[in-house]
Amino acid sequence: MDELSALYVLTDRLYRAKTSHEAFEAGLDAIRDGLGCHRASMLLFDDAGIMRFVAWRGLSDRYRKALEGHSPWVVGERNPDAIFVSHIAETDEAPAVKEIIADEGIIGLAFIPLTVQGEVVGKFMTYYEHRHSFVSHEIDLATTIARQIGFYLERTRAEEARRVAEEELRGSEQQFRLMSEHAPVMIWTCDALGKCTNLNIMLREFWGVETEDIPTFNWHPTIHPDDAADIGARMTQALATQSGVTVQGRYRNCKGEYRVLLTTACPHFSPSGVFRGLIGVNVDVTQRELLMAELNHRVKNTLAVVQGIAHQTFRGTSATDAHAAFEGRLMALSAAHNILTQTNWEHASLDQLVCNSLQIRGAFSNRFSTTGPAILLQPNQALSLALAFHELLTNAVKYGALSNETGKISVEWFRIAEPKPRLKLVWSELGGPTVSSPARRGFGSRLLERGLAADLEAEVAMDFQPQGLVCRIDAPLAEGSLPQ
Numbered sequence: 141m142d143e144l145s146a147l148y149v150l151t152d153r154l155y156r157a158k159t160s161h162e163a164f165e166a167g168l169d170a171i172r173d174g175l176g177c178h179r180a181s182m183l184l185f186d187d188a189g190i191m192r193f194v195a196w197r198g199l200s201d202r203y204r205k206a207l208e209g210h211s212p213w214v215v216g217e218r219n220p221d222a223i224f225v226s227h228i229a230e231t232d233e234a235p236a237v238k239e240i241i242a243d244e245g246i247i248g249l250a251f252i253p254l255t256v257q258g259e260v261v262g263k264f265m266t267y268y269e270h271r272h273s274f275v276s277h278e279i280d281l282a283t284t285i286a287r288q289i290g291f292y293l294e295r296t297r298a299e300e301a302r303r304v305a306e307e308e309l310r311g312s313e314q315q316f317r318l319m320s321e322h323a324p325v326m327i328w329t330c331d332a333l334g335k336c337t338n339l340n341i342m343l344r345e346f347w348g349v350e351t352e353d354i355p356t357f358n359w360h361p362t363i364h365p366d367d368a369a370d371i372g373a374r375m376t377q378a379l380a381t382q383s384g385v386t387v388q389g390r391y392r393n394c395k396g397e398y399r400v401l402l403t404t405a406c407p408h409f410s411p412s413g414v415f416r417g418l419i420g421v422n423v424d425v426t427q428r429e430l431l432m433a434e435l436n437h438r439v440k441n442t443l444a445v446v447q448g449i450a451h452q453t454f455r456g457t458s459a460t461d462a463h464a465a466f467e468g469r470l471m472a473l474s475a476a477h478n479i480l481t482q483t484n485w486e487h488a489s490l491d492q493l494v495c496n497s498l499q500i501r502g503a504f505s506n507r508f509s510t511t512g513p514a515i516l517l518q519p520n521q522a523l524s525l526a527l528a529f530h531e532l533l534t535n536a537v538k539y540g541a542l543s544n545e546t547g548k549i550s551v552e553w554f555r556i557a558e559p560k561p562r563l564k565l566v567w568s569e570l571g572g573p574t575v576s577s578p579a580r581r582g583f584g585s586r587l588l589e590r591g592l593a594a595d596l597e598a599e600v601a602m603d604f605q606p607q608g609l610v611c612r613i614d615a616p617l618a619e620g621s622l623p624q
Contacts, residue, residue, distance in 0.1 A: 143281050146174035150285065164195035165298075167264065167289045174195065174281050175518040177266045179246070182289075183208075184254070184262035189215040191262065198267070203244045210237070212251055217260045222282065223251040224274040248272030252286045254448055256294045264289065291387040326401070326422035329408070331414050334379050343422065348394030364390035364398055375405075382407045382415045388425070400426040434485075472497065472530035476522050490563075494551055497529035504542050504549075512553035514533035515563060518618050524595040526614075532567050532611060541608055547572035561572045561617035569608030579603040 153166035164182050171180040179198035183191045191211040193204050213220045226248055227233055228241050241249070248268035253260045264286060274282075280576025320327040326343035330336050336357050339349060339389040349357050363371050367389035379384035383405040405420030475496045479488045491514060498508050517525065533542075553565040569575075588611065593600050598615035 141276070143174050146170050147281075147284060147288070148538070149173075150288055154288060157292070160194070160296065163289075163292050167285065168195055168197050170285050170288075171264060171266055171282075174285065175266050175278055177268055179267040181265045181267075182254075182262065183211075184293075185211075185260075194262075200244060203240060207237070207241045211263065213253060213260045213263075215260070218258050219255070219367065220253045220260050222253060222279065222286075224279065225249050225251075226273050227271045245269055250274060250283045254293065255290050256285055256297065261290075261293060274535040298423075326424075327422050328422070329417060330420075330553060331417040332379065334375065334417075335418065346391075346393050346399075346422075359391075362392045365391070366390075371403075378405060378407075378418060382409075385418075391422075399424050400429050435587070472526045473523060476526035480519050480522060485519050487516040487518065490517055490553060493522055493525060494529065494553075497526055498533065498551075504537075507542065507548045508551065509548070510551045512551075512565075513555055515553065515555055515617065521596055521615070523593055527615070528592050531588060532609075535609070536569055536572070540575065541569035542572070544572055547608070555617065561619065563615045563617050565613040565615075567609070567611040567613075569610070572608050574606050575604050575608055576606070 147170070148171035149187055152401035153169075154163055157166060167182055168180050171177065179196075181196035181199055181204075184194050184195050186192050190209045193199075193208055196204065212223055228238055228247060228249065231238070233241075246267045247270055250266045252264050252266070254262040254264060265463045266282070291515075320338075321340045323340060324342065326346060327338075327340040328336065328343055329338040336347065336354055336359065339347070339354055339357070343349075344351065344543070345356075347357070347359065347362060360368070360372065371387050371389045374385050374387045377383075384404075386402070386404045388402045391401050392398050401422040402425045403420055403422050405418040408419050410416055432546075474486065476493065479492055479496060489514065494510050494512075498510075499505065536542040536547075536549060541549050547569060548571050550568045550570070551565070552568070553563060556562045556564060587599050588602060592598055592613065592615075596613075596615040598613055600614075601612045603610040603612070
């Protein structure tokens with residue numbers, strides 16, 4: 141077979157090759173027929189950078205095992221030159237290598253590099269039993285054969301890389317779908333026109349949509365009428381500008397309830413840059429919104445109380461006295477806040493509130509007695525009673541049972557169940573100076589008799605008996621006032 145025919149057959153066989161074995165056999169046939177040698181081999185670098193035999197003709201196992209890994213080039217070397225050896229004995233190879241080659245009956249040989257994009261990936265070898273001087277047309281043919289095999293290797297490696305990338309992409313997409321399908325948030329996708337293409341389990345259950353109905357599902361009618369225009373405009377703009385969007389609104393679920401959903405979506409593009417639609421996440425923030433509204437309400441109420449305290453405290457008093465009184469009242473509020481914070485502002489224990497309020501005056505702790513059942517107070521009740529205890533305690537220190545060395549205070553409370561739950565609390569002072577009803581009511585008295593009555597819908601009675609003040613508080617309790 142002439143050289144041109146050998147190249148034509150090689151090119152055709154490489155194109156049609158289904159496996160690397162078929163391609164390597166085609167290469168060996170072309171080397172044999174075109175270069176007139178009976179023995180040849182092909183070697184490629186493995187992942188460790190070692191040159192390994194992948195195909196051969198007329199070589200013994202001993203020879204291949206002895207010289208596997210032998211290479212004049214390192215992996216990745218660029219544009220190396222072929223090496224043609226007329227007689228192995230005339231080279232600088234190690235004596236042991238020369239001996240192995242001579243024992244195989246090889247005298248002349250050639251090292252032809254196989255390259256992919258200019259980097260050496262392997263070689264093919266030709267072997268002759270006699271001295272062989274390589275002429276120019278043989279060198280050109282060997283180079284052309286190597287180039288054709290290199291093209292094949294480049295193509296198959298690109299195909300393999302693409303196959304691996306596609307498998308990884310499919311695996312990644314499958315992993316994403318699995319993660320998104322079972323994620324504890326609502327995940328969705330839509331195409332470039334806004335048509336729904338996927339809803340995960342949580343979102344399908346929210347709207348009551350079956351998987352097969354996703355392509356025809358229209359979520360727009362589930363938006364609250366008051367939010368529809370804004371949400372629709374924001375989503376339309378995101379699609380038109382191929383950009384992300386964050387929007388919040390009320391959506392009707394499959395139970396007919398409106399829930400507040402916070403939507404965050406980002407654009408999705410193909411590898412070539414084509415806009416494919418949006419990928420979005422909906423988070424149900426209904427409870428958060430309710431809690432924020434409740435917190436806002438409570439803060440406003442507390443600020444209103446503080447404003448009222450400040451107004452009453454600083455009216456008609458010296459700056460020093462007013463500062464001390466105001467600071468004490470804020471400390472009472474702070475103590476109540478601390479108790480409420482422990483239960484996320486759900487309730488406060490009356491026993492804990494009484495004890496904490498009285499501990500503010502730690503020096504008198506051995507002059508108090510408290511008794512009563514476990515009762516849970518609503519936040520507004522706790523704040524009001526904390527201020528009430530502070531005013532009673534301040535009055536006792538200034539004028540009552542705690543103004544001398546022997547007076548004592550008793551705090552007792554009861555829970556009346558019928559007809560509706562009520563709290564009855566009695567503050568009793570004994571052993572202090574003789575008490576008489578004051579000629580005028582100060583802020584503390586007004587807070588107890590008017591403020592507490594208004595805040596708790598309570599009945600408050602201040603009885604200034606000679607032996608000591610008795611304050612009776614009768615207030616309604618919520619149904620959940622008993623600890624579970």
